[in-house]
Amino acid sequence: MTTVRAAPARTGVSAARVLRAEWTKLTSLPSNAWLALGTVVAAAGTAYGLGLFVQPGDGRSGSWVVTSGFVLAQVGFLVLGVLVGAGEHTTGTARTTFATVPRRLPVLGAQVVVTAVAALLTALAALGVSVLATAPARAGDAPALDLSVPGAARALLGFALASVAVAVLGTGLGALLRRPAEALVSGVLLLVVGEHVLAMNPGRVTDTLRAFLPSSGARLVQDDAALAALDAATLGPRLGTWGGGVVVAAWVLVVLAAAAYRLVRHDVR
Template sequence: MSALARPSMEDAPGGPAAGRATSRPPRGHGPNFARVVTSEWTKLTSLRSTAMISVATVVVTWALTYLAANASSVDPGFVPLDSLTTGLLLAQVGPLVLGILAGTGEFTTGTFRSTFTAVPQRLPVLAAQVVAAGAFALLVAAATVGAAVAALVPAASSRGISLDLTADGTPQVMVGMTTYLVAMALLGLAVGALLRSPVPAIALTVVLVLVLPVLLSLGSELATGPTSAPVAADVPSQQSVVNTVVTFLPSGAADLLVRAPGSSGIEGAPDLGPRVGALVLAGWILLPLTAAAVRLRARDVA
């Protein structure tokens, strides 16, 4: 029998060729974007730390708002809703850490090898992380805002005041609080995806969001003390310059989202309003996220 007519072992039933043929995934079962999002959602929600951080964020917000409202309830002009946003100062830390965990999880656990083998284009994985982290942060933010509202009830009841959540721009403030917390989660994800390590990412975001505004304001106050030379009326003072810089930082831009309509901004700083504040905050998110996408495509992840 000639070589052309001789059947090979690969062509035999159950041979290697048959194994290769049957090992191919059927059409419609590839890693489409919806499945990648589901995978990233499962990774994020299956972590014990995710649940712990979420619960801590809600509890801390309730406690801080409750304490602030009770402390203010002795004032004659007590308005319970004025204390609604007092818990955000620490509440934002939780979403930041959640976003960092979502952005660095692939690299800290080593699962990026199998993930990028299944999704060689890589960028859909980053986009799926944004969707999953944003959706989960939205749930946490809604629960956090609800906890802040609930914390006002005891103090308001003690003064016989009913909470009207539809008056004085309160709906806009509540939406702004929700957007604030979701944006912090996305900022944490963007920095985490860029640095690929949780410790440097947490350090950088905490300094940028919490420490830097305080240091700038404190340094400006010390520099413009009572012994400082007077500043001409037509020349911006150092305090005004610092306040302008703080306004364009992530926390300053986010703070614009939770101000009641008609309230004044920081003295000496431009009054950007909530819409421009949202754009500035979006820029802070997109900048490291774009850099993370470029690094993901241009460099090896091993």
């Protein structure tokens, strides 16, 4: 009697293994830890500085004081995402990685997940340190942080969500352009420069364009809704909190879709 040996089971690269590999890449680089620390310091330092100038009659809330550091911290989140998205292509490991994972898209998906987790942890740390850093200002003329005030908790949650969105947007730009410098410049244009250029030329057209920038959407998600709507779209559409969330999500999804298309359809060098 002949015995038939069962064929050995194929051990393909599972999504969990890809996710662990990307997380290891992210956490094994000391520069990423320093980047996260710098982002936290930037958020808390900016919030502390701006909190010193807030007066009771300014119409600002305690949650605005705590989250005001986002204006500078968003650059750190953008850099984090860009480094994750473009890292494979700048270190020369892209061919090896995508030879191991020939379907390619699981790698991009894992990069998005690890970026979102790292950005969320960094944002929570930034919020905690910002609360401590702004305590002296809030004990003086600046308004107190009262989570029972309508919109206060939403502003803190919006800070975390906007931080994650900016980081994931950076991942998409990095994966799409494959060069950190180009991706970072593109992100800064979208998040910082473009808005200020349009704000210097107010009008219905420019205010409408400004309202649909990811930077305006991010502010609508986390700021006081009325103040953010007036600031983001003086003559353009008033999108509100949910509208701002849709704008940010649309930018992230479109950029990720473009990155996925290029990853699947074009060669990896």
